[in-house]
Amino acid sequence: xxxxxxxxxxxxxxxxxxxxxxxxxxxxxxxxxxxxxxxxxxxxxxxxxxxxxxxxxxxxxxxxxxxxxxxxxxxxxxxxxxxxxxxxxxxxxxxxxxxxxxxxxxxxxxxxxxxxxxx
Numbered sequence: 001x002x003x004x005x006x007x008x009x010x011x012x013x014x015x016x017x018x019x020x021x022x023x024x025x026x027x028x029x030x031x032x033x034x035x036x037x038x039x040x041x042x043x044x045x046x047x048x049x050x051x052x053x054x055x056x057x058x059x060x061x062x063x064x065x066x067x068x069x070x071x072x073x074x075x076x077x078x079x080x081x082x083x084x085x086x087x088x089x090x091x092x093x094x095x096x097x098x099x100x101x102x103x104x105x106x107x108x109x110x111x112x113x114x115x116x117x118x119x
Contacts, residue, residue: 018057019112025050026105033098047087050101054080079104 032046058080
């Protein structure tokens with residue numbers, strides 16, 4: 001599996017950095033899913049990294065200086081819990097669950113970037 005580049009620009013905002021990390025995690029999960037029969041550890045690593053990103057995002061939105069609306073904070077916190085619950089559920093993770101995790105990452109990444117463009 002090709003490792004995605006996890007570098008970022010020093011001038012990025014927290015939202016831009018989180019959007020980048022979420023999109024990279026989505027790509028990594030998708031790539032790992034494609035080779036899971038040959039390299040199951042790649043999927044485990046990708047899913048663990050995805051959860052780490054969601055834990056970081058949850059920590060950010062829980063800070064007092066986070067300027068997001070309370071409803072957005074609550075929704076992101078719930079999504080972080082959903083991602084963790086689905087990732088660590090007993091048994092093999094289904095392709096539909098992987099699709100959901102990938103789509104959540106991409107949609108939230110897009111939403112974070114769109115939020116930067118609002119006045």
